[in-house]
Amino acid sequence: MGVAAIKEYAFEPADRLENFHGNQLLYIGWDQHLLFCAPFCLPLPPAMRFGDIIDKVLPGVFGYHPDFAKIDWSKVVWLKSGQPWQADFNKSLAELGLKHKDVLRFRTPGLDGIKGSAS
Amino acid sequence: MSKVFIALQTNDDTRSIIQAILADNPHAIANEQPAMVKIDAEGSLVVRRSTIEELIGRDFDLQELHINLISLTGHVDETDDELTLSWNT
Amino acid sequence: MDMKVSKKKLGLKEKYQHMTRGLGWETTYQSMDEVFPYAKYEGIKIHDWEKWEDPFRLTMDAYWKYQAEKERKLYAIIDAYAQNNGHLSVTDARYINAVKLFLNGISPLEYMAHRGFAHAGRQFPGVGPRVACLMQSLDEIRHAQTQIHSLSNYNKYYNGFHEYRHMLERVWYLSVPRSFFDDAYTAGPFEFMVAIGFSFEYVLTNLLFVPFVSGAAYNGDMGTMTFGFSAQSDEARHMTLGLEVIKFILEQDPDNLPIVQQWIDKWTWRGYRVLTLVGMMMDYMLPKRIMSWKEAxxxxxxxxxxxxxxxxxxxxxxxxxxxxxxxxxxxHISHQAWGTFYNYAAACNFHTWIPTDDELDWLSQKYPNSFDKYYRPRLEFWREEAKKGNRFYNKTLPMLCQTCQIPMIFTEPGDPTQICYREVDYKDNKYHFCSDGCKEIFEHEPEKYIQAWLPVHQIYQGNCFNEGVDPTAEGFDPLAAVLDYYHLNFGRDNLDFEGSEDQRNFEAWRGMATKNT
Known part of the structure; x- marks a missing residue:
């Protein structure tokens, strides 16, 4: 591990938390909705309530999709780093244990994209 | 067996070269594409100076190939008289 | 009395021996290790540099002679093409966007290859490979120059060509080719040779220069055809050199095998990822198509x-x-890539579009296993929405792969409905990847990739605004500020092809070229 180098080779990561002016990065992807070509990267304050992300941030991110308005958020299945995860809309990112550069995915069973194509 | 190929631009210079290659390599197949000709051959392919010279009626240096060459595969062995492409399998 | 003396000409092999050997010496004022500081640290063991042989046995005198001839041919065609308003004879103005991608994304790599081979040549203690690297370094700068000259003709008439040099270090998608070459260039000379000389030149450049350039010819672009094939005529030599490098290193010492194998794995994957762009150019950006990406x-x-x-x-x-x-x-990858640029067309220096019905049918036919099932519904939906005045412009920045820097657009092997997510925890930070390949490359040298300049993260850190811009000011528009920083003109360089200035101009000029009005 490390790197082949002619002398000591150690650097700070370019994307450490301190560089984001008080925000942390949260990645979020909607499974089987690939009309959005990739998951998203959002800079958010750690104190932000998770429910506010759903209500105030995600409509601007995913709202273009006709399935978005049909989501029943109580039935959404969440994954964090690919593992089942329990959302709590009333807790903040920090309280939910979401760290800088964590990745969340959500699944909306029954909603499977444009003409069922996972788009 | 693996295939080797050589691809040349389609132009007046290469017309005789392609003709020579096909004459010297009966197993080779010319595949014409826009602006280029790709010659595929099983195992190996030889480009022979003497055959080209006979067709063009002048001396030919095999390194002149570089001017109109687009691509090739296989191990290259070049002498004054022949350029051979081959795989070792 | 005049006697005609026939000068004995050296044979190719002898000439090569004379002109590539005996040019070096053992240094005495400084140790060889100090003069060639990068020759050993990668772990590659070389016992006899004399075993190096260029199969083409090209020597500098012949090199100049043939390269000069290639240049004369090339510039004659470029001049004729420009003098004849050749740009108006391309099949369709949409095609010009493929050329924009070429100039912005590929030509700068030629220049980096020039630097890389000059550097590698300087660092090898053996004379044979140094001569070969010298020639390749000259070839590569020739490619950069001829591409710039050839494409400058388009820059006179069309948008998006104007600041490729500035954009290379800033525009989000250009970090993909740039970081690829930076990765190779910052490696040692042996890794560079395996990365670029072998994995890229030998295994992958045919895909770029042969079918795509033949496609350019098919679409009436003589300028691109001529620089492309002229460059590729050098590539044939580079490929041969790339193969020679591998054979030479492996024959020198059995300990070299695992190092070389790891480099081949890494660089084939890295190069393959970069070629996603070319796949998209072939399947979506050539109005007249010769073969699909998959066939190529x-x-x-x-x-x-x-x-x-x-x-x-x-x-x-x-x-x-x-x-x-x-x-x-x-x-899949060509469709996934086109969808990505369609998403982020507002931040691109070229135009995108939805393929015509004929083109959609061609894609269905070429991709019977995937297109109708996964990609056609997406494209048709976008087209319908655009007709209603609701063209989809994705305004939220995507998650990127830490290694290849491409947005995380690739799907799980075996499941085209599921984005592929991989991650690694390294020294208290999390890193994300698009694939097992990119993840493993990171794990091998994490210290290198944790420094990656990921455009999305850099924007969020505030590093992609012009000096003096205050992101906390009221009404701050981050997209506009980023496009300013890119030197990208909103409404001219970006957005849909339909309704663009390029489209209008091409139509008007072509009309003038064919009618007396």
Missing amino acids: WEVYFEENGGALFKDLARYGIRPPKWLDQIEQDKD
């Missing part, structure tokens, strides 16, 4: 690459890793 991949990678690795098996080299995934991906 089968001919130039599977067939040729297969023959190559079968041959190298005698050294103990096995085919590159992740080929099973690559095999599945060929049905």
Whole structure:
């Protein structure tokens, strides 16, 4: 591990938390909705309530999709780093244990994209 | 067996070269594409100076190939008289 | 009395011997290790540099002679093309966007290759490879120059060509080719040679220069055809050099095998990822198509690459890793890439569009296993929405792969409905990847990749605004500020082809070229 180098080779990561002016990065992807070509990267304050992300941030991110308005958020299945995860809309990112550069995915069973194509 | 190929631009210079290659390599197949000709051959392919010279009626240096060459595969062995492409399998 | 003396000409082999040997010496004022500080640290063991042989046996005198001839031909065609308003004879103005991508994304790599081979040549203690690197370094700067000259003709008439140099270090998608070459260039000379000389030149450049350039010819672009084939005529030599590098290193010491194998795995994957762009250019950006990306991949990678690795098996080299995934991906990546640029067309220096019905049918026919099922519904939905005045412009920044820097657009091997997510925790930070390949490359040298300049993260850190811009000011528009920083003109360089200035101008000028009005 490390790197082949002619002398000591150690650097700070370019994307450490301190560089984001008080925000942390949260990645979020909607499974089987690939009309959005990739998951998203959002800079958010750690104190932000998770429910506010759903209500105030995600409509601007995913709202273009006709399935978005049909989501029943109580039935959404969440994954964090690919593992089942329990959302709590009333807790903040920090309280939910979401760290800088964590990745969340959500699944909306029954909603499977444009003409069922996972788009 | 693996295939080797050589691809040349389609132009007046290469017309005789392609003709020579096909004459010297009966197993080779010319595949014409826009602006280029790709010659595929099983195992190996030889480009022979003497055959080209006979067709063009002048001396030919095999390194002149570089001017109109687009691509090739296989191990290259070049002498004054022949350029051979081959795989070792 | 005049006697005609026939001068004895040296044979090719003798001439090569004379002109590539005996040019070096053992240094005495300084140790050889100090003069060639990068020759050993990568772990490659070389015992006899004299064993190096260029199969083409090209010497500098012949090199100048033939390169000069190539240049004369090339500039004659470029001049004729420009004088004849050749740009108006391309099949369709949409095509010009493929050329924009070429100038912005590929030509700067030629320049980096020039620097890289100059550097590698300087660092090798052996004379044979130094001569070969010198020639290749000159070739590469020739490619950069001829591409810039050729494409400057388009810059007079069309948008998006104007600041490729500035954009290379800033525009989000250009970080993909740039970081690829930076990665190679910052490696040692042996890794650079395996990365660029072998994996890129030998295994992958045919895909770029042969079918795409033939496609340019098919679409009436003589300028691109001529620089492309002229460059590729050098590539044939570079490929031969790339293969020679591998054979030479492997024959020198058995300890070199695992190092070389790891580099082949890494650089085939890295190069393959970069070529996603070319796949998209072939399937979506050539109005008249000669072959699909998938077909080109089968001919130039599977067939040729297969023959190559079968041959190298005698050294103990096995085919590159992740080929099973690559095999599945060929049905998907060009569509996934086009969808990405369609999403982010507001931040691009070229235009995008939805293919016409004919083109959609061609894609269905070329991609029977994937297109109708996964990609056509997406494209048709976008087209319908655009007709209603609701063209989809994705305004939220995507998650990027830490290694290849491409947005995380690629799907799981075996499941084209599921984005592929991989992650690694390294020293208290999390890193994300698009694939097992990119993840493993990171894990091998994490200290290198944790420094990656990821455009999305850099924007969020506030590093992609012009000096003096205050992101906390009221009404701050981050997209506009980023486009300013890119020197990208909103409404001219970006957005849809339909309704663009390029489209209007091309139509008007073509009309003037064919009618007396």
